[in-house]
Amino acid sequence: MSHINSYRRKFLGGLAGTAAVATVAPGIFLREVQAKPAEQEVTDKVRWGMLIDTTKLTDGGDACVEACKKEHGWGNDPESNVAQQAQWIRKVKVTEKLTGHTTTLPVMCQHCETAPCVDVCPTGASMKRADGIVQVNKHICIGCRYCMMACPYKARSFVHETLTNQLPDTPRGKGTVESCNMCVNRVDEGKNPACVDAAPQALLFGDLNDPQSKISVALKTYGGTQIRADLGLNTGVRYWGI
Amino acid sequence: MLSRYSKILKSVILSSLIIMMGVGLSACDSKPPELMKAVKQFESDEIRDAHVKNMRVNHMDELLHKRDQTVIKGIRTKKHSLKACINCHVPEQVNGKELKHTDPEHFCSTCHGYVAQQLDCFQCHADRPNNGNKVSNVAAPTDSLHKAVTESSLHMAPEKYLPSEVAGISQELKSKLTSQINTDIQKASNQSVGEQ
Amino acid sequence: MATKAIFSEVKNNGLGYWGILGLLGLVVLGGIWAFSYMHHHGHYVTGMNNQVVWGMPHVFAIFLIVAASGAANIATIGTVFGKTIYQPLGRLSAFLAGSLLVGGLIVLLLDLGSIGHVIEMAKGALNFKSIFAWNMILYSGFIAIIAVYLWTMMDRRKTAKSLYRSVGIANMVWRFLLTMGTGSIFGFLVARQYYDAAILAPLFIVSSYVFGTAIYILVLMASFKMTGRELGDSVLNRLRYTLATFIVLVLFFELTRHLTNLYATEHHGVEAYILSGESKFTSMFWYGQILLGSLIPLFLIWCRFLKNNRTVLVVAASLSIIGGFFQLYVILIGGQSFPLVLFPNAEVSSSFFDGVNNAYSATLAEILLGLGGVALALILVVIGVKIFRLLPETLADINVDPHHK
Numbered sequence: 001m002s003h004i005n006s007y008r009r010k011f012l013g014g015l016a017g018t019a020a021v022a023t024v025a026p027g028i029f030l031r032e033v034q035a036k037p038a039e040q041e042v043t044d045k046v047r048w049g050m051l052i053d054t055t056k057l058t059d060g061g062d063a064c065v066e067a068c069k070k071e072h073g074w075g076n077d078p079e080s081n082v083a084q085q086a087q088w089i090r091k092v093k094v095t096e097k098l099t100g101h102t103t104t105l106p107v108m109c110q111h112c113e114t115a116p117c118v119d120v121c122p123t124g125a126s127m128k129r130a131d132g133i134v135q136v137n138k139h140i141c142i143g144c145r146y147c148m149m150a151c152p153y154k155a156r157s158f159v160h161e162t163l164t165n166q167l168p169d170t171p172r173g174k175g176t177v178e179s180c181n182m183c184v185n186r187v188d189e190g191k192n193p194a195c196v197d198a199a200p201q202a203l204l205f206g207d208l209n210d211p212q213s214k215i216s217v218a219l220k221t222y223g224g225t226q227i228r229a230d231l232g233l234n235t236g237v238r239y240w241g242i
Numbered sequence: 243m244l245s246r247y248s249k250i251l252k253s254v255i256l257s258s259l260i261i262m263m264g265v266g267l268s269a270c271d272s273k274p275p276e277l278m279k280a281v282k283q284f285e286s287d288e289i290r291d292a293h294v295k296n297m298r299v300n301h302m303d304e305l306l307h308k309r310d311q312t313v314i315k316g317i318r319t320k321k322h323s324l325k326a327c328i329n330c331h332v333p334e335q336v337n338g339k340e341l342k343h344t345d346p347e348h349f350c351s352t353c354h355g356y357v358a359q360q361l362d363c364f365q366c367h368a369d370r371p372n373n374g375n376k377v378s379n380v381a382a383p384t385d386s387l388h389k390a391v392t393e394s395s396l397h398m399a400p401e402k403y404l405p406s407e408v409a410g411i412s413q414e415l416k417s418k419l420t421s422q423i424n425t426d427i428q429k430a431s432n433q434s435v436g437e438q
Numbered sequence: 439m440a441t442k443a444i445f446s447e448v449k450n451n452g453l454g455y456w457g458i459l460g461l462l463g464l465v466v467l468g469g470i471w472a473f474s475y476m477h478h479h480g481h482y483v484t485g486m487n488n489q490v491v492w493g494m495p496h497v498f499a500i501f502l503i504v505a506a507s508g509a510a511n512i513a514t515i516g517t518v519f520g521k522t523i524y525q526p527l528g529r530l531s532a533f534l535a536g537s538l539l540v541g542g543l544i545v546l547l548l549d550l551g552s553i554g555h556v557i558e559m560a561k562g563a564l565n566f567k568s569i570f571a572w573n574m575i576l577y578s579g580f581i582a583i584i585a586v587y588l589w590t591m592m593d594r595r596k597t598a599k600s601l602y603r604s605v606g607i608a609n610m611v612w613r614f615l616l617t618m619g620t621g622s623i624f625g626f627l628v629a630r631q632y633y634d635a636a637i638l639a640p641l642f643i644v645s646s647y648v649f650g651t652a653i654y655i656l657v658l659m660a661s662f663k664m665t666g667r668e669l670g671d672s673v674l675n676r677l678r679y680t681l682a683t684f685i686v687l688v689l690f691f692e693l694t695r696h697l698t699n700l701y702a703t704e705h706h707g708v709e710a711y712i713l714s715g716e717s718k719f720t721s722m723f724w725y726g727q728i729l730l731g732s733l734i735p736l737f738l739i740w741c742r743f744l745k746n747n748r749t750v751l752v753v754a755a756s757l758s759i760i761g762g763f764f765q766l767y768v769i770l771i772g773g774q775s776f777p778l779v780l781f782p783n784a785e786v787s788s789s790f791f792d793g794v795n796n797a798y799s800a801t802l803a804e805i806l807l808g809l810g811g812v813a814l815a816l817i818l819v820v821i822g823v824k825i826f827r828l829l830p831e832t833l834a835d836i837n838v839d840p841h842h843k
Contacts, residue, residue, distance in 0.1 A: 042316035079480070083487035083791060090790040094781045107780070107788070116628060122570035123555070123563040129316060137313045138366055140558040143551020145491040146570055152629035154778050154790065158491060158551060160482035164342075166368050168325050173366030174480045175551030188318050227780055231628055242781075362554070 036188065047113075047132035047236065048182055049208035050193070051215050051224055052106065054241035056202035060104030061091040067198035068108075071183060073167040077160065086157035086172075088180045089195065094242070103242050106195065108180035109134055109155040110227060111236030117147035117156065126177070132208075132236050135181035143175040152228050155179045182236075208236065275356045278349050282330045305363075324363060329371045343369035443526035443837070445592075445827035448665050455664075459820055462813040469810010472803040473548040481551065485800050489791050490774045494800035495549040497766050498808025500620060501649065502542030502815060503577070504642055505762075507617045508650020510535035510584065510609060512677075513591075517606030523676055523838050526830040527658070529591050532609075533822050534657055535650070536584040541815030543577055545808055569622050576616045583609050592827065617643045624769065631708035632773030637698065641691040647684040649762045651677060652755040657819060659752065661829055670835030671746050678751055682739040685732050685758060688765075692727075708776045712768065717795065719772035722764045731761010771798055 036042070057064075068089045069075045077085050089108035095101070111134045117126045118134065125141035128134045136147075136156075148156045156179040159172060166172050169185040183193035196203040206215035218224075224238030284290035297304070308322040320326040331349040332341055343351050343364040350369075354361040363369075448455070476483055486493040512531035516524030547553065564571050587609050590602040621642030624633040655677050662669040696713065699705040712719050735754040744750045775796045780786055786793035823829055 036316075038318045038320075040317070077482075080482040081487065083489055083796070084482050086488070087790045090788045090792075092780065092786060092788040092790075092792050095785040096781075097783050097785060107792075118565075119567045120569065120626075121565055122568045122574065123559055124565040125555075125563070127314065129314070131316070135313075139309055139313065140555055140563045141552060142555045142559070143553075144570065145551070146568070146623075148488070148491040149774070150627055150629055152778060153780065154489075154792065157488050158481065160487070161480040162365075166366060168328070168368040168372060171366035171368070176366070177551075184316065185318075188316050 036190070038188075042129050042131040042133075042188075044130040044132075045209060047208045048111070048187060049132070049206065049215055049236040049238065050111075050182070050196065051204040051218060052237065052239050053202045053204075054103055054105045054239060057104070057106070057199060059199075060093070061089075061106030061199070063198040064106045064195035064203070065089050065091060067194040068180070071167075071186075071194035072170040072172070073165070074157075074172065074178075076163065076165070079161040084158075084160040086159060086178060088155075088157065088178070105239060105242055107153060107155070107227070108195075108237070109151075109182070110153050110233070111180075111182060113234035113236070115233065116150040116152065120146045120150040122146065129184070131187075133182045133184055133187070134179075135184060136177050136179060138171065138173065138176040138178070141176040143177065145177060147177055151179075152231055152233070275352050277352055278331065278333070278347060280330050280349075281333065324367055328368065332370045334371050341370055443830040444832075445526075445529065445829060446831050447825065447827055448661070448823045448829065450665055450824075455820075455824070459817065462817045462820065465813035466810050466817060468806040469545075469548075469808075469813065472806035472810065475803050476549075476807070477553070483801060484804050485798050486804075487796075487798075489794075489796035490771060490798040492770055492774065493798060494804040495545050495807050497763065497770050498811055499542045499546040499549070500623075500770070501763060501766050502538045502545065502811055503620055504617060504646040504766075505649035505653050506535045506538035506542060506580075506646075507613045507620075507643075508646035508648065509538055509654050510613055511647050511650055512654055513587070514606060514610045514613070515680075517603060518610050523673065526833060526838060527654075527673070529588065529826075529828040530658065530661075530823070531654060532584050532587050532591070533826070533828050534654060534819055536581055536588075537815045537818035537822065538650075538653070539577060539580060539584075540818060541811040541813075544814060545811035548807060569619060569626060573616075573619045573623070576612070576619050580612055580616050583612050588826075613646075614643065617646045624773070629778060630773055631705055631776055631779060632712065632769070635695060635698065637691065637695045638769075641688070641695060644684055644687040644691055645762060645765065648681065648688055648758055651681045651684060652758045652762070655681065655751065655755040656759075657816075659748065661823060662833065665829065667829065668832045668834040670833055670838060672835045672839040673833045674748070674751060675746070678739050678754075681755065681758065682736055685736055689728075689732055704779070704782065707779070708773075711776050711795065712772050717772070717775065719768050719775065722772070723768050726764030727761050727768060731758055731764055735761070774798075 054060075072088060074086045074088055089106050091104055092107045093102065093104045111128075111132055113132065115126075115128055115134050118128050120126070122144065123140045123142055125137045125139075126134075126147045127137055143158070145158055148158060156177050158177050159174050162174045163172055172178055183191070183195075186193060191197075192205045196205040204215050204218065206213040208216055208219075210216055211220070219238060222240070224240060225242050226233075226235045226238060227242075284293065304322040305324060305327075308324075311317040312323065334340070336347065341348050343361065346352060346355055348369065350361055350363070353359075484493060510532055512524055513528035513535075515521050516526075516528045547556070550556065559574075564574075566572070583605070586601075587605050590598045590605045592598075618639040621639035624630075625636050625638035627633040655674075658677075659669065659674075661667075696709060699709050711717060712723055714720060735758045738744055738750050738754040738757075775798060777786075777791070777793050777795065780792065
């Protein structure tokens with residue numbers, strides 16, 4: 001009898017200890033990105049999103065652009081002219097005409113909840129994963145470019161030439177459309193997108209469906225701007241300072 | 243009369259066709275071409291043989307199935323992943339030279355060239371491990387978040403948007419962050435004054 | 439009373455027939471070359487880019503597809519609205535429609551970045567929320583309906599005759615959907631300032647009547663002249679005034695479209711760019727589409743001194759085709775040339791051509807690909823009139839017009 005009691009006491013004590021740890025110091029250990037088991041399907045319980053504080057981007061987003069290039073290997077299309085070369089993310093300078101107020105911000109795929117590119121794609125190659133990441137399934141992309149016509153953010157590029165030396169985690173090729181995929185390969189491994197890690201002081205990545213996540217708390221407290229909110233696309237990428 | 247002749251003619255043509263096909267087939271080398279050895283060795287010969295037997299016939303279907311699983315559902319197990327195939331079957335270097343899918347010795351190209359079957363994967367996919375690129379050294383997520391909380395001037399001071407007991411940051415660090423943000427603001431306002 | 443029309447194949451076997459076929463064949467060869475060149479190198483050899491993503495091939499393709507729907511309209515007038523004078527024109531009308539559609543679709547298909555992946559669509563990769571996917575069904579269905587329609591017109595059996603009218607109505611409804619679908623490709627694009635208007639669907643319908651009627655007039659006149667058949671003024675005048683009516687309708691819809699746009703402040707930028715800017719699109723719109731493509735043909739058709747003048751009719755039809763081409767070029771290329779508005783009331787700049795009026799000029803390959811599609815459509819017609827009884831033996835006034843004296 002007493003033996004069982006002591007066991008029970010130990011067990012309860014252990015639980016309490018765990019709880020204590022969880023409430024005392026989760027800040028540092030709080031992981032926005034949870035690595036899902038590799039064999040598990042993505043679910044709609046999660047919706048990945050990103051918050052970009054433009055006031056904290058000292059370089060206006062150059063580091064993000066460079067990190068994206070390095071991660072996905074774009075920027076190696078020498079035959080194409082400047083207007084034909086792919087850009088997954090770009091630095092946009094905005095000057096308001098009346099006030100002259102200038103902001104720079106990185107613009108890429110905004111990962112809309114109701115994405116126009118997904119609606120118009122005839123084959124379903126332009127797709128939204130259950131967790132809200134919008135990407136191109138290049139296997140069935142016929143290269144009609146209708147999604148590029150439909151995207152309000154000019155987020156997509158068409159590969160105009162034969163590519164070589166693509167990176168193992170980012171297959172890209174001639175005759176298909178491509179864009180920011182929020183680094184699906186990294187997110188599935190529980191990592192942040194490359195741009196977030198390149199500018200951690202200004203970018204925050206996390207689950208918008210989880211009210212406890214840092215990004216949700218930050219957006220709930222201070223709000224966040226969507227580019228072209230008038231279209232009602234409910235974007236996954238939000239901005240501060242624009 | 244005529245019909246009998248045509249019958250004879252037909253059978254002659256048919257039999258000669260069959261003979262020709264037989265000759266043609268026997269002229270074909272029945273042995274598949276020599277393939278490059280895989281890097282990984284299986285635990286037992288039986289497992290290896292089962293793998294070889296299955297993949298010889300079904301590799302395209304396995305890859306096709308896995309392709310949709312990965313792209314659409316985000317399932318990233320190594321089994322039947324093209325990247326895992328490449329990492330095992332294509333060496334990083336051969337005689338100091340990187341092997342590309344355009345080289346006939348490339349594991350996939352050897353057979354595909356032999357049976358004259360077009361190989362589309364490598365229009366987009368990497369045809370060799372890491373494609374000769376160094377793995378990028380972007381910081382791990384926990385690192386970057388840690389850095390975000392401790393080192394950099396945040397979008398907002400963490401105590402502003404995180405409940406203090408959740409933030410779990412020491413009082414010392416909090417005051418350090420707050421003062422840093424304040425200096426930032428001071429700096430920024432000084433700058434704009436200077437510009438005017 | 440009008441006598442029943444007798445149809446016959448084209449009997450020409452001389453240099454004229456084979457010469458035309460050969461010439462068109464050369465143009466098709468040029469198109470094939472253009473395709474293999476673009477396909478081998480990738481789209482960097484074209485003028486299209488990440489800003490202007492659809493270029494000259496799409497102008498040609500959409501022109502042909504829209505014109506196809508319009509060309510079948512002649513048959514519809516005869517079948518559905520019971521105008522007997524149009525009934526002998528029906529067979530050529532339907533066949534021409536099918537040919538133009540095939541030509542346009544081929545151009546559209548051959549411009550795709552990854553044609554090999556089209557096979558995936560046969561395996562079920564179809565997204566029915568996409569207007570494109572709908573159009574694929576509408577286009578292939580149209581060809582099927584045209585085939586049945588031709589059969590009801592050409593077979594003497596009772597079943598064929600009894601189906602004639604209902605198939606004609608089905609064809610008309612289907613054409614309505616088809617052209618609306620083509621217009622909606624642009625009408626549903628919320629992102630672009632110049633599109634995103636439902637009026638593009640009816641605009642495309644009336645435009646289709648102009649393109650189709652004009653092409654029909656030219657094909658009819660050429661084929662009758664070359665085969666030495668008699669073509670009376672009655673038929674031509676009907677077609678002439680039909681064409682004029684449709685041109686006026688297009689002008690009306692264009693006026694409505696631009697006025698609606700001008701009322702909304704958010705569209706002022708793009709309207710100013712197209713209507714009063716210094717770009718080439720402004721002159722294409724005013725001189726190409728409005729003056730050359732609409733007002734001059736209207737004058738040529740309705741000027742009393744030019745009545746029954748066939749050369750003038752050829753000029754008017756040709757001009758309205760050119761005007762239609764300008765119209766589509768301005769809608770397609772002009773609409774894409776104007777930058778997307780990410781931030782209203784702000785100057786925007788980036789390395790990716792934000793806030794810039796995008797330049798586009800077609801390369802030779804693109805033009806050859808487009809012309810190849812036109813030539814293919816015409817080749818089908820030239821072969822069609824030789825193997826099928828599409829052309830009536832005569833369209834002389836006395837045969838077609840019951841009231842002719």
